[in-house]
Amino acid sequence: MSSELDFLSRHVAMGRLSRRDFLGRAAALGVSATVANSLLANAVRAQGPQKGGDLRMGLTGGESTNSLDPAKWLTQVPQNFGSTWGELLVLQSPEDGSPQPVLAESWEASDDAKEWRFKIRKGVTFHNGKELTPEDVAQTIRRHSDEKTESAALGVLRGLGDIAVDGDNVVFKLEHGNADLPLLLTDYHLVIQPNGGYDKPDEGIGTGPYKVEVNEPGVRHVSTKYDGYWRDDVGHVASVEVIVMNDATARMAALQSGQVHIINRVEPRTVALLSRAPGVHIESTPSKGHYVFIMHCNTAPFDNHDLRMALKLAIDREQMVNQILMGHATIGNDFPINESYALFPTDIEQRVYDPEKAKFHYQKSGHSGPILLRTSDVAFPGAVDAAQLFQQQAAKAGIELQVQREPGDGYWTEVWNKQPFSASYWGGRPTQDSMYSTAYISGADWNDTRFFDEGFDKIILEARAELDQKRRAELYREAALKVRDDGGLILPMFNDFIDARREEVQGWVRDPNHETSNLRAATRVWLQQG
Amino acid sequence: MQILKLIAQRIALGILLLFAVSVLIFAGTEILPGDVAASILGQSATPQALENLRRELGLNEPAIVRYFTWLGGLLTGDLGTALSNRMDIATSIWPRLKNTLFLAFWAAVVSVPLALILGMLAVRYRNGWIDKAISGFALASTSLPEFFIGYVLIFFFAVKLNWFPSFSTVHEAMSFGDRMKAIALPATALTLVVLAHMMRMTRAAILNVMQSAYIETAELKGLSQFDIIRRHAFPNAIAPIVNVVMLNLAFLVVGVVVIEVIFVYPGMGQYLVDHVTKRDVPVVQAVGLIFAAVYITLNMIADIAAIVSNPRLRHPR
Numbered sequence: 017m018s019s020e021l022d023f024l025s026r027h028v029a030m031g032r033l034s035r036r037d038f039l040g041r042a043a044a045l046g047v048s049a050t051v052a053n054s055l056l057a058n059a060v061r062a063q064g065p066q067k068g069g070d071l072r073m074g075l076t077g078g079e080s081t082n083s084l085d086p087a088k089w090l091t092q093v094p095q096n097f098g099s100t101w102g103e104l105l106v107l108q109s110p111e112d113g114s115p116q117p118v119l120a121e122s123w124e125a126s127d128d129a130k131e132w133r134f135k136i137r138k139g140v141t142f143h144n145g146k147e148l149t150p151e152d153v154a155q156t157i158r159r160h161s162d163e164k165t166e167s168a169a170l171g172v173l174r175g176l177g178d179i180a181v182d183g184d185n186v187v188f189k190l191e192h193g194n195a196d197l198p199l200l201l202t203d204y205h206l207v208i209q210p211n212g213g214y215d216k217p218d219e220g221i222g223t224g225p226y227k228v229e230v231n232e233p234g235v236r237h238v239s240t241k242y243d244g245y246w247r248d249d250v251g252h253v254a255s256v257e258v259i260v261m262n263d264a265t266a267r268m269a270a271l272q273s274g275q276v277h278i279i280n281r282v283e284p285r286t287v288a289l290l291s292r293a294p295g296v297h298i299e300s301t302p303s304k305g306h307y308v309f310i311m312h313c314n315t316a317p318f319d320n321h322d323l324r325m326a327l328k329l330a331i332d333r334e335q336m337v338n339q340i341l342m343g344h345a346t347i348g349n350d351f352p353i354n355e356s357y358a359l360f361p362t363d364i365e366q367r368v369y370d371p372e373k374a375k376f377h378y379q380k381s382g383h384s385g386p387i388l389l390r391t392s393d394v395a396f397p398g399a400v401d402a403a404q405l406f407q408q409q410a411a412k413a414g415i416e417l418q419v420q421r422e423p424g425d426g427y428w429t430e431v432w433n434k435q436p437f438s439a440s441y442w443g444g445r446p447t448q449d450s451m452y453s454t455a456y457i458s459g460a461d462w463n464d465t466r467f468f469d470e471g472f473d474k475i476i477l478e479a480r481a482e483l484d485q486k487r488r489a490e491l492y493r494e495a496a497l498k499v500r501d502d503g504g505l506i507l508p509m510f511n512d513f514i515d516a517r518r519e520e521v522q523g524w525v526r527d528p529n530h531e532t533s534n535l536r537a538a539t540r541v542w543l544q545q546g
Numbered sequence: 547m548q549i550l551k552l553i554a555q556r557i558a559l560g561i562l563l564l565f566a567v568s569v570l571i572f573a574g575t576e577i578l579p580g581d582v583a584a585s586i587l588g589q590s591a592t593p594q595a596l597e598n599l600r601r602e603l604g605l606n607e608p609a610i611v612r613y614f615t616w617l618g619g620l621l622t623g624d625l626g627t628a629l630s631n632r633m634d635i636a637t638s639i640w641p642r643l644k645n646t647l648f649l650a651f652w653a654a655v656v657s658v659p660l661a662l663i664l665g666m667l668a669v670r671y672r673n674g675w676i677d678k679a680i681s682g683f684a685l686a687s688t689s690l691p692e693f694f695i696g697y698v699l700i701f702f703f704a705v706k707l708n709w710f711p712s713f714s715t716v717h718e719a720m721s722f723g724d725r726m727k728a729i730a731l732p733a734t735a736l737t738l739v740v741l742a743h744m745m746r747m748t749r750a751a752i753l754n755v756m757q758s759a760y761i762e763t764a765e766l767k768g769l770s771q772f773d774i775i776r777r778h779a780f781p782n783a784i785a786p787i788v789n790v791v792m793l794n795l796a797f798l799v800v801g802v803v804v805i806e807v808i809f810v811y812p813g814m815g816q817y818l819v820d821h822v823t824k825r826d827v828p829v830v831q832a833v834g835l836i837f838a839a840v841y842i843t844l845n846m847i848a849d850i851a852a853i854v855s856n857p858r859l860r861h862p863r
Binding site: 074079080081082083088163164165166167168170171230232233234235236259260261262263265266269270272273275425461 | 593697715807826
């Protein structure tokens, strides 16, 4: 019986038998639909990617103000569309977070991690027919790291120092050693453009598997297969259409009725409903992104260590995960790193909800009266509910939280990073170093917990230039403990990326780095016909 | 002559109003909280990048200077450049405006005659079950919020029956037939939203006229009920009806943000919302002014229609 099924499933994979017919014959042989489907999936995988077909994605995060200039990308539509036509030097591995070569073929560092040589791939062409040169690469990085730039990658690339071209290589001479440079270059803004995009930053010419065909910001974007593309293990479909759908219900309806193949940002509340729809598959991927409540360590009453500790102990993380994100999250431990990062310290004790201990610290702090917590719909999905839940949990420890709902408009300019206690979120960063240097060292661009600790800064600086992985891991463990026990961060949960796809979409890669398979679902998947 | 003078007065008044609105819009956008540069670059903007952008956008000039520069450009047909993506506003608005007008046109083509006919039928069978059924249906569809109507339509006609697409993204390359199919659901939703208001006003205005002595005369002449309504009552009730119709037409153009969002329709409303959240002042002002112009023009037409349809003004003693 099983040999017959194997035979049949191979026929489906080769396109000689329709999926429906296969399921019918399997049922006739007394095999349940679940087993038959998984047999089929295996056969399809063994068969390898199918080429062709028009992939349509319905994504939130697109506006009529979007531009094709990679320096300006902030939201999901330009990010996803950008990865169809543009390529980076290096990509982060979905499995272990290590750097993987793309346009950079290989790289090597000096012993102090101050000089890096990246060998640029040969035989790659831009969509305008010009060949990729190391000069294009150097110019691109210069454009994004120039102090005058508007690029959002500036924060990551600051202190890059001198960039030079040497034969097939691009050579970076850093001011301070950085063992993570290849991972910093995985930032999605750093799409290599002809002459670095200095001439026409938004012309949409790259080296990616698809070339830009239609660009209607806020409405839709289309790209079609570029014939001169240099590799054949990505870019399976013939064309990609990204349709802007900012309304969650509109996305779900479009997926259910089969008019789009992939959607992003399924709301946690509706995942259970959508997963019951026929032909739809939910892709929930643990991520590095996290939802937080932030306290300013230098502002009363949060300048008191005991008060901060009391609030950290007064939050029930498990209940947050289950009620705010319906289980589509992992529990946080008050430092911004989880196992999706390389060198994650696994042996740090999980902080748990403990109203008694919280009460003890609260009384020791000597504070009385309500504590104002500001929140907003835009802080993170469910932030208003989460703040109210926190209020109830803290009340059991005798701590009175006053929740104030702020308008979403202007929240990031007027409340976040200005008020001493508010709700917020962080997306993941490629490395522990970039996460800590973005928001936790004294001189960080967004030190939104006002955490000033010289000892901590020293640890991060030392770890940055340390090429010995064991020593580095120890340093990062110390750093994590400092943020967890002394910092102003309350981190209840790391959110999952919840995307959904039609069943005919195959080859989905689970990738914790960004949503929709690290923004690369369009180039990684293929469409199963029949 | 008096009638021409009246019409000229209306038009002059409309233009004056438009200027007043332009001042209001400008002042309104000035007092919005937040900062353009921060809104464009978002949460992850560095202070350095912010300062660079702010200088480049010329946000340091005084408001009054910027108002007159803008007004001058406006009068010469130049709506300026969007701050957020440096695109020419006139060229980016035009396709959006066309889409909005396309949807509004087809919604109006269906809803206006339907509302008038249903209104007349309601009068013909007043207080009977037909009247009650028509009024009940229209009031129910208006009482439901428009997003609910939209979702119900999507659920049945797109997800369950698969007759129409669930989203209405339209683009240049589409054929007329595909376009019509794409806008079928949003146009239906809009029709249901505006129907009751027009229908009820038609019914009320005609009923009002039905009390007149000349209607009795018409009845005594032996005309059929529907002919009386169509030929004698309706023309005399036209002024209030036109007013309500124009108000609803204006709504179809400027009030469809919600419908545009849930049906993913690339019209003006979505365009405006995108730019408001980015503090893109020139675009918000331009769109605001276009919306104001639509409102003022349609109301002016209603006024003029009321003047023209009034015999006392047409034939002054």
